[in-house]
Amino acid sequence: MSAHPDSNLYPEASGPAKALVDRRRPEQPLKLYAGWLCPGLVPTLSTPADPHPRPLYESTVVLEYLEEAYPAHKPYFLPEDAYERARARIWIDYVTSRIIPSFHRFLQYQPADGSAQNTDAGLDQIRQEFLNHLKAWTKEMHTEGPFFLGEDIGLPDLVLAPWAVRLWVFDDFKNGGLGIPREGEGGSDEEIWSRWRTWLAAVESRRSIKETTSDLAHYLPIYKRYADNTAQSELAKATRAGRVVL
Structure with a gap:
């Protein structure tokens, strides 16, 4: 067994977060990889591209990408002015x-x-x-x-x-x-x-x-x-x- 102080961290989401994960398991063009306590470079977003998806990480970067890549979705995260x-x-x-x-x-x-x-x-x-x-x-x-x-x-x-x-x-x-x-x-x-x-x-x-x-x-x-x-x-x-x- 690992002696790392964080090695016994609960391994997955629980409660409402686990229910959401289970509902979103089917494959989608956009895929978000997220640790429930965010260790490492998460959340990481797999974005659709040919021939292979491309990754983005860091929360603010991911949110701004979604804002710009899907401009028809409102409300906007940032003001238009x-x-x-x-x-x-x-x-x-x-x-x-x-x-x-x-x-x-x-x-x-x-x-x-x-x-x-x-x-x-x-x-x-x-x-x-x-x-x-x-x-x-x-x-x-x-x-x-x-x-x-x-x-x-x-x-x-x-x-x-x-x-x-x-x-x-x-x-x-x-x-x-x-x-x-x-x-x-x-x-x-x-x-x-x-x-x-x-x-x-x-x-x-x-x-x-x-x-x-x-x-x-x-x-x-x-x-x-x-x-x-x-x-x-x-x-x-x-x-x-x-x-x-x-």
């Missing part, structure tokens, strides 16, 4: 370059000396960094929404959604929890957090999110490894080393 498309890409980049790395620094945080001394101070600092990134992103949302760009879900939402729907990990594994104020307790930031709650509720209620979610019981062991800073994914190793994933 050139300026608004560019602005949306700024905040997509903010998710990948600020929010997601901060999420993992928060989740993997351990005191530098390996002891419990000063744990709360360091954890509070890194928690606040993460919350500040969420606030900065939320301030740029469409005022009514419910999604980032307005009434319809778009690429900024889809890039952040996989992490947003797993914010429970902080309440489960980190002393003091996530730290987002309860409704009515946000003080001067209440309007921002109210808008965040509206956005998150809209994302969590989408069928596409629900049907691509596995059973909670299978997420817990792997996220505990992240919280203990023992996970061995490339993302976890990059976070420990203070670098971006290459």
